Amino acid sequence: MAEVIAAAVEAKTVLGWGHRKIAARCGRPVSTVRGWLRAFAVSAASIGDRFTGLLVRDAPDAVVLWPKPAGTARGEALSALMAYVVGLGRRFAANVTVTWVQAGIAVTNGRLFCASWWAAGANTNRPLRQGVVGGKGGRSACHIPVIGVFTV
Secondary structure, eight states: OHHHHHHHHHIIIIIOOOHHHHHHHHTOOHHHHHHHHHHHHHHHHHHHHHHHHHHHHHOTTHHHHOOOOOSSHHHHHHHHHHHHHHHHHHHTTOSSOOOHHHHHHHHTTTOTTOHHHHHHOOOOSOSSOTTTGGGOSSOOGGGSOOOSOOOO
16 A cells, blocks of 8 residues: 555656546545645655654765755655665665665654654653652653654
């Protein structure tokens, strides 16, 4: 299913196709494809920011791979994802080809196309309250709610 969504995102971003044409080519309902494209568009800025940061962190030659400005948030996100995949391939001298959607799903634990996950943002709270560190305070860490945790 992710490959179909990825193909729809590519068709919209790279080829400029509309949701009706994409739906006809994918054999999916128009409303479903429109929903996929809207969700990606809403999350595109966050996706681009996240994968740009990962590119800098994980690719030793990130400057060489830096994507050219795409003009849209969707284009920037897709460029960052593709640059990240190339960077990983160079770093690990991969003999296996990994697509941008495979890398994106692996990094996000399957939530690449989940707009609500991107909207939550990163959890920047401390994992434990000050009183809990070192066994002081008498409260267990399991009482602390954790929302929107990035696992990468």
